[in-house]
Amino acid sequence: MGLLPTAHDIFRNGYRFTGWFTDLSDETSRIRSRENLRDNVSLFARWAATPEGFQIGDTIGSGRVTSADATMIARHITGSNVDICLLAADLNGDGYVDVSDIILLARWLAGHNVSPLIAH
Numbered sequence: 001m002g003l004l005p006t007a008h009d010i011f012r013n014g015y016r017f018t019g020w021f022t023d024l025s026d027e028t029s030r031i032r033s034r035e036n037l038r039d040n041v042s043l044f045a046r047w048a049a050t051p052e053g054f055q056i057g058d059t060i061g062s063g064r065v066t067s068a069d070a071t072m073i074a075r076h077i078t079g080s081n082v083d084i085c086l087l088a089a090d091l092n093g094d095g096y097v098d099v100s101d102i103i104l105l106a107r108w109l110a111g112h113n114v115s116p117l118i119a120h
């Protein structure tokens, strides 16, 4: 299996990464786990346009992605009433904001070579 592009590679200003697909015309072909990648397959990345000014990971709209964003995701998950952008907080694009997104953000902030599939 080859290497998937990293989280840094998939960040596109003004777009939200929505996942890897084996067939661009089939919404159900989204890859949800590396376990499904045992054979040689071609994968297609998909993005969705996001509101102007939106940046994945910038949950508080500060214009930067920092550890404060991870902290705010943690507060959201643990039930605190915080005002965050849920689209920006869903770093792995699975439709949920959970600890997987914090892990991905923390690893990315630490300079690790991460893939959105790691957090699944």
Ligand SMILES: [Ca+2]
Binding pocket: 089, 090, 091, 092, 093, 094, 095, 096, 097, 098, 100, 101
């Ligand atoms: Ca997520």
